[in-house]
Amino acid sequence: MPQLLLEIFSEEIPARMQQGAARDLERMATERLKAAGLTWDALTTYAGPRRLTLVVDGLPAATPDREDEVKGPKASAPEQALEGFLRKTGLTREQLVERDGVLFAVLSSKGRATADLVAETVDQMVRAFPWPKSMRWGVGTLRWVRPIKRILCVFDGAVVPFEIDGIASDAITEGHRFLGSGAPLRVSDFADYRAQLEKNFVLIDVADRKLRILEQAKAACAARRLVLVDDDGLLDEVAGLAEWPTPILGDMDPQFLALPPEVIQLSMKVHQKYFAVRDPSKDGLAPNFLVVANVEATDGGKALAAGNSRVLSARLNDARFFWDEDQKVGFDAWNAKLSGVTFHAKLGTLAERVERIAALAREIAPLVGADADESEMAARLSKADLLSGMVSEFPELQGIMGGYYARLAGHSDAIADAVRDHYKPQGPADTVPTAPVTVAVALADKLDTLVGFFAIDEKPTGSKDPFALRRAALGVVRLILNNKIRLALADDAFAPAIALITSQGKVDRQVDKLSLGSELASFFADRLTVLLRDQGQRHDLVAAVFALGDDDLVRIVRRVEALAAFLATDDGANLLAGYKRASNILRAEEKKGPLPTGMVQTGLPNQPEAEITLAFAVGAARTAVEAALDTEDFAAAMTALAALRAPVDAFFEAVMVNSDVAEERDNRLKLLGQVRGVMGQVADFGQIAG
Numbered sequence: 001m002p003q004l005l006l007e008i009f010s011e012e013i014p015a016r017m018q019q020g021a022a023r024d025l026e027r028m029a030t031e032r033l034k035a036a037g038l039t040w041d042a043l044t045t046y047a048g049p050r051r052l053t054l055v056v057d058g059l060p061a062a063t064p065d066r067e068d069e070v071k072g073p074k075a076s077a078p079e080q081a082l083e084g085f086l087r088k089t090g091l092t093r094e095q096l097v098e099r100d101g102v103l104f105a106v107l108s109s110k111g112r113a114t115a116d117l118v119a120e121t122v123d124q125m126v127r128a129f130p131w132p133k134s135m136r137w138g139v140g141t142l143r144w145v146r147p148i149k150r151i152l153c154v155f156d157g158a159v160v161p162f163e164i165d166g167i168a169s170d171a172i173t174e175g176h177r178f179l180g181s182g183a184p185l186r187v188s189d190f191a192d193y194r195a196q197l198e199k200n201f202v203l204i205d206v207a208d209r210k211l212r213i214l215e216q217a218k219a220a221c222a223a224r225r226l227v228l229v230d231d232d233g234l235l236d237e238v239a240g241l242a243e244w245p246t247p248i249l250g251d252m253d254p255q256f257l258a259l260p261p262e263v264i265q266l267s268m269k270v271h272q273k274y275f276a277v278r279d280p281s282k283d284g285l286a287p288n289f290l291v292v293a294n295v296e297a298t299d300g301g302k303a304l305a306a307g308n309s310r311v312l313s314a315r316l317n318d319a320r321f322f323w324d325e326d327q328k329v330g331f332d333a334w335n336a337k338l339s340g341v342t343f344h345a346k347l348g349t350l351a352e353r354v355e356r357i358a359a360l361a362r363e364i365a366p367l368v369g370a371d372a373d374e375s376e377m378a379a380r381l382s383k384a385d386l387l388s389g390m391v392s393e394f395p396e397l398q399g400i401m402g403g404y405y406a407r408l409a410g411h412s413d414a415i416a417d418a419v420r421d422h423y424k425p426q427g428p429a430d431t432v433p434t435a436p437v438t439v440a441v442a443l444a445d446k447l448d449t450l451v452g453f454f455a456i457d458e459k460p461t462g463s464k465d466p467f468a469l470r471r472a473a474l475g476v477v478r479l480i481l482n483n484k485i486r487l488a489l490a491d492d493a494f495a496p497a498i499a500l501i502t503s504q505g506k507v508d509r510q511v512d513k514l515s516l517g518s519e520l521a522s523f524f525a526d527r528l529t530v531l532l533r534d535q536g537q538r539h540d541l542v543a544a545v546f547a548l549g550d551d552d553l554v555r556i557v558r559r560v561e562a563l564a565a566f567l568a569t570d571d572g573a574n575l576l577a578g579y580k581r582a583s584n585i586l587r588a589e590e591k592k593g594p595l596p597t598g599m600v601q602t603g604l605p606n607q608p609e610a611e612i613t614l615a616f617a618v619g620a621a622r623t624a625v626e627a628a629l630d631t632e633d634f635a636a637a638m639t640a641l642a643a644l645r646a647p648v649d650a651f652f653e654a655v656m657v658n659s660d661v662a663e664e665r666d667n668r669l670k671l672l673g674q675v676r677g678v679m680g681q682v683a684d685f686g687q688i689a690g
Helices: 015-035 079-089 113-128 190-201 206-223 234-238 254-258 261-272 302-329 331-338 350-368 372-381 389-393 400-408 413-421 437-454 467-484 487-501 512-535 541-544 553-567 570-590 608-631 634-642 643-653 664-681
Strands: 002-008 042-046 051-057 068-076 097-099 102-109 148-155 167-168 248-249 275-278 287-291 343-344
Touching: 002 113, 002 190, 002 437, 015 042, 015 190, 015 234, 042 512, 068 079, 079 102, 079 331, 097 287, 102 553, 167 190, 190 413, 206 248, 206 287, 248 302, 254 302, 261 275, 261 287, 261 302, 287 302, 302 389, 331 350, 331 372, 343 350, 350 372, 350 437, 350 553, 350 570, 372 400, 372 437, 400 413, 413 437, 437 487, 437 512, 467 512, 467 553, 487 512, 512 553, 541 553, 553 570, 553 634, 553 664, 570 634, 570 643, 570 664, 608 634, 608 643, 608 664
Parallel strands: 148 167
Antiparallel strands: 002 051, 002 148, 042 051, 068 102, 097 102, 248 287, 275 287
16 A cells, blocks of 8 residues: 655754654544544654654555435424534535434535545644744744754655745655755655665664764774763764764873763763773773764774863863852851752741751651761751752753762761662662762652652642652652551651741641541552552552551551452452452442441351351451461461451351341341451441442
8 A cells, every 4th residue: 555755854853852852743544534433553753853744554545435414403403403404514405314203414525535534634734843942944833843844755656746935745755954965865765765865974863863873982992992882862862963974982181080970971971972991900980982973084083082181171170169158168168158049938948947957857867777966967967969050051960069078078878878769769770879878868858859849739630740749658658668657657757847847937838637538648648559559559559558547668668568369369359258248248338327346246046157157267367367477477468368368258148137136137237347346446448449
């Protein structure tokens, strides 16, 4: 079947926009071609520095003829309703079909040539394309990320004729700006298009560009017995800067290696888009860099490497200036300036926030096995580097530079490491600190953020989370779970943080501490649910355990894991069904009045054996469950519940709960209440689906 090839050729597209543009092109083409009634076998998009490409295989030559039936009013409907339907369909009364007293319009439409539909579709897509930023040029009204130079549109080997703001479609593209032949390239299909572009030094697939960069970069490093420092984000960016990427290894002045490696690497990445290089036989970076050029130089890249080395030296000289000047200033001066920096209008300055974090870190320290004095000191130093010259130039180095400066100032490794790592974890892929002092400060920092913004009613709503509170809560959860920290969120985390923020008088409204704690607990339950769901656990199991009111996250996760394992067995699944049956009976009876209470009797006249057996089984299970819960042996608790499965099944098979004898009915309701109560010590089984 025919193939559609579309290329929109323009001036340079920013690298950060290219892959989003490829996805948008795929989405828009899919939606509009479907709406036009077209089908296809495969649809693929590509994005590069100067072109967006779409190829659709298996399109038909035309859409089929269609016949649609539209239901209208009843035949007996008022004349006004009939006239409205006729205007809508464009038919006459005689052309309508009547069935069972209802009028129908049969609308026939001839199929259309795919080329005509493609011309309309491309025009719509180009005019409505959702670039984050766009521009107009010349005298036209068209907006695009950069001026469009050509539009290539070929269907089944022939040009699809159309014009958009004076730009006529054709079957012509262009090769590399410098390395290509310079002559227009006329193509017939995608295979021809791709082959001609590669001959003219253009790789249209970003995966091919990345592979070329990595292979040649690693080969260049290996020739000098060096190793490339991997950076996926930088690789994505440079792959969008060059149509024919050519890695070149350059040298830098070894004296710059006295700077922290993070400074060197970030300066290379942010300002110059260079990769860092290391010597595997030594610690730290090598005095080299790797630049990705968009040309193949005749001298092997020597002149390019030398020029880039001079530019890099200028950048690193700036970094060295900040490094030297920051060491002359120090923490006292920076902390003094924090009082002039507003953290949030309702939560005070950064200096006031540091006071809260320091006090909270001291309280948390014993819970995580950290030294209280070191935790408080690290917290007091944690935000100072925000006022340093280096972090002002490179905000990404916050914390990292503070750690270096703390170590240079003579503070212990534990304090310096805590200053460096207290922002961690900053995302699901970030590492979780394990050093006790670091954990104390990291928890204090995140808890102060969460409690503060919840206290001033700046909670996340829907997809909006301007203060990254979901990330902060997930960070707290991961810190607690990864380090197996045993604390009660309400008493050990929320309460002291609430007390600190209210004692500063920063909250305008009167904070209801219980209500605020409840909101935070619910928020943390959601974050824990997300984390466990990503690990394969069911969200309803988390809810079933959280319903018990426990806020020890380590214990909650262990309960959820044991509960999941139990429900995966036949005993667990059948006992859950029995629980739900018992709960339904009890709920129905509760609507009639209070349920009977007291001891279950086992000596009633003509009492069924199944009832007596279940009564003894419940008593034994209660004892075993309570003993297991006391030692937090949740697997044993589930084993104790499993022993109830057979007695519960037998009870429902042999016993009529709603007996006509009041004494029998009350006794059986008490027994079901005990079954529910014993199981409810482990989890709220009523919240479990199934």
